[in-house]
Amino acid sequence: MKHPLILALAVIGAAGLALADGTDVVIDPPAEGSITQAEGLAAWGRIFEVTSHPRCSNCHVGPDNRPMWSGPSYGRTRPHGMNINAGESRIGAEYVQCQTCHAYSEGGGNNAPQMAPQVAMTWQLPPVEAEWFGRSTEEICAQLRDPARNGDRDMIALASHLEHDLILHWAWSPGGGREPAPYSLQEHVNDVLAWGVAGYPCPHDQ
Amino acid sequence: MSKLKTFTRRAFLVGSAAVAGGVAFGTYMVQRPHDNPLLDGLADGAAAFNPWVRIDATGITLITPHADIGQGVASMQAALIAEELDLTWGEFETEFGQPAAAYWNTAMANEGAPLLPWDESFGARTMRTSVSSLVKVMGVQATGGSTTTPDSFIKLREAGAMARETLKLAASRRTGIAVTDLRTEGGAVHLPDGTALPYTDLAAEAASLEPVQNTPLRDPSQWRLIGNDMPRIDIVAKSTGTLAYGIDLDVPDMARASLRMNPRKGAALNSFDASAAEAMEGVEQVVEITGGVAVVASNTWYAMQALDAIEFDWAPAAYPAEQAEHWAALEASFTEERLDSEWLNTGNVDADIPGAEVMEAEYRVPYVAHQPLEPLNAIVLVEEDEVQVWTGHQMPRFLQQQVAAITGHTAEQITLHNQYSGGSFGHRLEFDYVRQAAEIAMQMPGRPVKLTYSREDDFAQDFPRQITMGRGRGAVVNGQVVSFDAQIAAPSVIRSQMSRMGQSVPGPDAQLAAGVWQQPYGFENARVRTYAVEGLSPVSSWRSVGASANGFIAESFLDELIHAAGADPLEERIRLCTLDDVSLRVLEAVGEMSNWGEALPDGTGRGVAFVHSFGVPTAEVVEVTETAAGIRIDKVWIAADVGRVVDPVNFENLVQGGVVWGLGHAINSEITYSDGIAEQTNFHAHEGMRMHQTPEIFVRGLENGHIRGIGEPPVPPTPPALANAIFAATGQRIREMPFWNHIDFV
Numbered sequence: 001m002k003h004p005l006i007l008a009l010a011v012i013g014a015a016g017l018a019l020a021d022g023t024d025v026v027i028d029p030p031a032e033g034s035i036t037q038a039e040g041l042a043a044w045g046r047i048f049e050v051t052s053h054p055r056c057s058n059c060h061v062g063p064d065n066r067p068m069w070s071g072p073s074y075g076r077t078r079p080h081g082m083n084i085n086a087g088e089s090r091i092g093a094e095y096v097q098c099q100t101c102h103a104y105s106e107g108g109g110n111n112a113p114q115m116a117p118q119v120a121m122t123w124q125l126p127p128v129e130a131e132w133f134g135r136s137t138e139e140i141c142a143q144l145r146d147p148a149r150n151g152d153r154d155m156i157a158l159a160s161h162l163e164h165d166l167i168l169h170w171a172w173s174p175g176g177g178r179e180p181a182p183y184s185l186q187e188h189v190n191d192v193l194a195w196g197v198a199g200y201p202c203p204h205d206q
Numbered sequence: 207m208s209k210l211k212t213f214t215r216r217a218f219l220v221g222s223a224a225v226a227g228g229v230a231f232g233t234y235m236v237q238r239p240h241d242n243p244l245l246d247g248l249a250d251g252a253a254a255f256n257p258w259v260r261i262d263a264t265g266i267t268l269i270t271p272h273a274d275i276g277q278g279v280a281s282m283q284a285a286l287i288a289e290e291l292d293l294t295w296g297e298f299e300t301e302f303g304q305p306a307a308a309y310w311n312t313a314m315a316n317e318g319a320p321l322l323p324w325d326e327s328f329g330a331r332t333m334r335t336s337v338s339s340l341v342k343v344m345g346v347q348a349t350g351g352s353t354t355t356p357d358s359f360i361k362l363r364e365a366g367a368m369a370r371e372t373l374k375l376a377a378s379r380r381t382g383i384a385v386t387d388l389r390t391e392g393g394a395v396h397l398p399d400g401t402a403l404p405y406t407d408l409a410a411e412a413a414s415l416e417p418v419q420n421t422p423l424r425d426p427s428q429w430r431l432i433g434n435d436m437p438r439i440d441i442v443a444k445s446t447g448t449l450a451y452g453i454d455l456d457v458p459d460m461a462r463a464s465l466r467m468n469p470r471k472g473a474a475l476n477s478f479d480a481s482a483a484e485a486m487e488g489v490e491q492v493v494e495i496t497g498g499v500a501v502v503a504s505n506t507w508y509a510m511q512a513l514d515a516i517e518f519d520w521a522p523a524a525y526p527a528e529q530a531e532h533w534a535a536l537e538a539s540f541t542e543e544r545l546d547s548e549w550l551n552t553g554n555v556d557a558d559i560p561g562a563e564v565m566e567a568e569y570r571v572p573y574v575a576h577q578p579l580e581p582l583n584a585i586v587l588v589e590e591d592e593v594q595v596w597t598g599h600q601m602p603r604f605l606q607q608q609v610a611a612i613t614g615h616t617a618e619q620i621t622l623h624n625q626y627s628g629g630s631f632g633h634r635l636e637f638d639y640v641r642q643a644a645e646i647a648m649q650m651p652g653r654p655v656k657l658t659y660s661r662e663d664d665f666a667q668d669f670p671r672q673i674t675m676g677r678g679r680g681a682v683v684n685g686q687v688v689s690f691d692a693q694i695a696a697p698s699v700i701r702s703q704m705s706r707m708g709q710s711v712p713g714p715d716a717q718l719a720a721g722v723w724q725q726p727y728g729f730e731n732a733r734v735r736t737y738a739v740e741g742l743s744p745v746s747s748w749r750s751v752g753a754s755a756n757g758f759i760a761e762s763f764l765d766e767l768i769h770a771a772g773a774d775p776l777e778e779r780i781r782l783c784t785l786d787d788v789s790l791r792v793l794e795a796v797g798e799m800s801n802w803g804e805a806l807p808d809g810t811g812r813g814v815a816f817v818h819s820f821g822v823p824t825a826e827v828v829e830v831t832e833t834a835a836g837i838r839i840d841k842v843w844i845a846a847d848v849g850r851v852v853d854p855v856n857f858e859n860l861v862q863g864g865v866v867w868g869l870g871h872a873i874n875s876e877i878t879y880s881d882g883i884a885e886q887t888n889f890h891a892h893e894g895m896r897m898h899q900t901p902e903i904f905v906r907g908l909e910n911g912h913i914r915g916i917g918e919p920p921v922p923p924t925p926p927a928l929a930n931a932i933f934a935a936t937g938q939r940i941r942e943m944p945f946w947n948h949i950d951f952v
Binding site: 074075076078079081082083113114 | 835887888889890891893896897898899946947950
């Protein structure tokens with residue numbers, strides 16, 4: 001039987017939040033014990049494909065606070081142009097705010113090639129603790145299951161984070177010829193939940 | 207008025223350079239001056255003593271017919287006229303003027319004739335005169351090849367002096383005071399009693415006089431403007447965003463168009479389906495033109511959007527589809543069959559030199575795009591007896607011919623309103639965009655049509671810089687370079703460009719060897735050969751043309767030889783520089799400026815390069831530091847000899863701009879083809895240099911040589927100086943542009 005909290009969230013999730021692209025995210029965790037360790041690891045493998053994809057990892061950068069440009073539509077992998085530095089604030093308050101170019105536009109403003117995507121009210125880098133760019137599957141997995149480094153989130157909180165943060169939805173519909181993150185947002189949420197139900201296994205766990 | 211007077215007044219006799227052609231030929235055709243275009247339709251009471259000065263009661267207008275593509279030549283031309291005409295800076299208007307044979311470029315022969323710049327032999331002078339005569343008879347009005355200053359330097363001062371003396375004569379007639387007792391200052395003739403007669407007040411009387419010819423030019427010690435800083439006449443408008451470029455112009459009742467051509471440049475359009483586009487908002491008309499389709503709409507954005515909705519079936523490219531095939535074609539071109547010319551052969555580069563170490567290396571220089579910030583655009587209005595064109599262009603008279611060929615008018619019926627251009631770098635020597643605008647306008651007679659390229663179409667249709675491969679072979683012995691053999695394979699820019707103007711060019715292409723064979727090094731054994739590669743992408747003049755690629759090859763390879771010899775890069779160049787004393791002093795100057803030889807911190811290195819291009823010896827030292835984030839370019843020192851620096855601030859700005867341009871392209875830029883289409887569609891994939899990457903740039907202008915221009919010469923030494931600096935800092939030798947394929951930059 002599902003945990004009451006999970007059930008409650010599942011109900012909210014099932015009610016669904018309409019996404020910008022018209023789809024809903026449903027948070028419906030598998031029954032406890034229904035996911036084997038191997039299935040959990042397979043789910044993690046798919047999660048890693050997402051977290052290490054340029055659409056996600058370009059912003060999950062380290063303490064130099066410099067977002068990256070990489071992936072099929074960017075040519076050579078390099079730091080974000082214009083010498084952009086998001087600062088310790090991670091929103092560029094010390095230099096040029098990310099919002100200067102990534103201004104929010106109700107129309108999305110993200111469908112032209114090379115245009116600064118304008119899909120969220122605030123555009124910012126994730127915390128330094130969530131540095132993913134160039135990291136291994138073991139490193140990202142260890143980070144993502146560590147409450148001290150993942151914003152004190154369990155699988156439901158992670159899934160919920162994916163559900164309501166519009167900047168993350170953009171990763172699956174980036175427009176402008178950009179390559180989207182693999183799978184779909186719903187599949188990714190399902191994988192996170194499956195991984196959690198399986199006990200957050202990571203490769204090379206003893 | 208006598209018949210002779212009528213002739214000279216119409217024809218004017220300005221220019222010792224302008225009449226030089228007649229000395230050798232002695233033919234009427236060459237000696238005959240061109241008509242003064244300002245006299246056509248000149249208002250009563252207005253004076254136009256020659257093609258560059260028009261004065262009436264309301265003001266003074268200086269005609270500055272060279273195109274201003276951002277390099278500041280409208281100011282420079284005006285300064286030369288104003289210097290002798292005693293005008294206060296800025297108290298005059300300027301106009302680009304109409305296309306006219308009178309504005310033929312007296313300096314084009316310097317680059318048109320395949321001669322060493324320091325060759326002053328009788329044969330060389332005769333050849334220059336011969337080429338110059340041809341340029342004059344054809345009335346070639348052109349801005350390019352860094353020729354504006356050498357073309358203008360004497361001619362426009364003579365024009366100012368002629369106007370000044372004619373105005374003084376008018377004042378003398380009015381007052382009865384001898385001309386020798388009159389002086390000029392601040393746009394007025396001053397009488398001995400202190401009375402000032404403004405030129406504008408004297409214009410009507412002066413207009414009735416025979417212009418005074420052959421006035422001696424002022425001694426440089428009397429110059430007020432030349433050699434001093436002058437705020438560019440466009441500086442306020444450019445700084446405040448109010449200067450109207452061609453792309454900013456509106457003509458009443460104007461239709462707006464954009465186009466889509468076969469992205470495989472020059473190939474045909476098989477068919478298209480515009481049914482969806484025709485139904486889109488704002489679309490007025492879909493027009494087929496040669497090789498593509500234009501959409502005419504109520505605004506340019508609607509036109510561009512509609513183009514994306516058209517389905518096209520394009521013909522394949524006439525050149526190889528894939529980039530690797532382009533390189534393969536170059537590799538296969540070092541053959542006797544493709545030999546275009548042997549430019550230099552002294553000693554014996556094939557001889558075995560006892561104790562010598564022999565080295566070989568191959569270099570690659572990619573296609574790059576021009577990409578001025580202002581995308582191509584033109585407004586054309588076709589009417590029964592006249593065609594008007596508004597655009598920025600560097601070859602006004604050829605433009606008239608190109609448009610006339612489409613519209614069926616005579617060239618004289620084509621009026622060009624030349625505009626300031628937001629950059630060119632060679633792009634506005636091409637005619638496609640004007641021809642296309644004319645084709646669209648032909649289908650909408652009586653209505654002006656403004657054609658504006660999207661940035662993406664501008665990238666797709668650009669004729670890039672020539673792809674180039676260079677092979678060096680050389681020998682060093684006893685710490686010295688003793689043999690230097692360079693072979694260059696590239697498409698001929700001149701033939702490609704001229705073919706689009708319907709002209710063929712006889713003889714070898716000097717641009718294939720530019721930047722290599724003019725190097726002033728007295729190698730014991732030296733050879734330079736060039737090979738013309740055919741069948742590749744059409745190419746076009748790109749800022750510094752042949753030398754932009756060849757300078758990198760020549761000076762990188764020389765640096766490798768010097769390193770192998772164990773010699774100092776600057777000292778060995780100075781030792782070798784025995785053919786031209788002016789060049790030697792430039793090399794010495796850059797050494798002094800940079801304090802060459804001083805100890806540098808670990809990880810910091812300097813590279814030097816010297817290239818002689820467009821008659822300008824230019825030496826450059828680049829300093830870089832290897833950091834964890836990549837190569838940081840710290841400082842650049844650059845010295846060039848242009849004979850006389852007309853405006854020190856503009857000179858410094860042009861040189862600094864050339865260095866930044868050269869660095870940015872060396873680091874970041876290339877055009878590659880896939881499926882016959884340029885893969886780089888916008889600046890994100892063909893980046894300029896960023897502000898934070900830009901080094902301090904220290905500039906010195908030397909004045910020992912001939913009068914020359916500085917638009918292009920700072921570019922060629924920049925990539926090799928950077929590559930040599932990277933080698934000095936890291937030990938990594940980069941033989942291929944763009945460098946970021948091989949090393950990271952901060």
